[in-house]
Amino acid sequence: MTALIEFTDVGRMFEADPPVHALRGVTLRIDRGEYVAVTGPSGSGKSTLLGLLGLLDRPTSGTYRFAGAETTTLAERDRAALRAGSFGFVFQAFHLLPYRSTEENVMLAEVYRPKGRPAPPRRGRRERALAALERVGLGHRAGFRPDRLSGGERQRVAIARALLGDPDLLLCDEPTGNLDGENTQVVLDVLEELNGQGLTLLVITHDEAVAERAGRRIRIADGRVVAGGPEPVDNPSPVDHQFAGDRPQWP
Secondary structure (H helix, E strand, O other), rough: EEEEEEEEEEEEEEOOOOOOOEEEEEEEEEEEEEEEEEOOOOOOOOOHHHHHHHOOOOOEEEEEEEEEEEEEOOOOHHHHHEEEEEEEEOOOOOOOOOOOOOHHHHHHHOOOOOOOOOOOOOOOOOHHHHHHOOOHOHHHHHHOOOHOOHHHHHHHHHHHHHHHOOEEEEEEOOOOOOOHHHHHHHHHHHHHHHHHHEEEEEEEEEOHHHOOOOOOEEEEEOOOOEEEEOOOOOOOOOOOOHHHHHHHOOO
């Protein structure tokens, strides 16, 4: 397998009194085509890890190689371009514009681009959005506004939007957190199907049933990988720090 993500001794400290060590010496590898779930108690560092993985934040120590390229030394403009071209994001909140149709919400993924990175051509944008909706089974809802969709359908629209740039990696932060059991299963079926098509998935979740659907599980406790990494810790610390800076709210 080809490594997509390589973390080596990555740490993230937030300035405070005393300093907050949200991640400590994290070493892990995720190969292309893997479906990985990251679990752990609140405040353990899961969202900090997602922010680093998605180039939304920088580590304070260690190295992060994505598709073989070192990212920690890249200029912010280059990081933004890499993020826009290689990553898709799905969050617990759907972040859909209520006054736009489903297909328009998906199309907006090509409109808002990092400074200096040109948007894809307008020609064919609607067709690309419809193709993304078809991938998640919502082609028949293209003209509907979000208020006419179920929670599961809205999350599938958010997934379609994340797919529009044909990302190498889909990062999902509690993607079923706002859904009931039935809609959770539908969304997980969609994610499983996308992974079957070759898309690399990483899902942050508190739900053990959601984590069980992944091909591999990584568990974090007290800012350290304690299971599922290349060097799991035999006796993790039982401390669960509720750090205010440990779960930043990414945009």
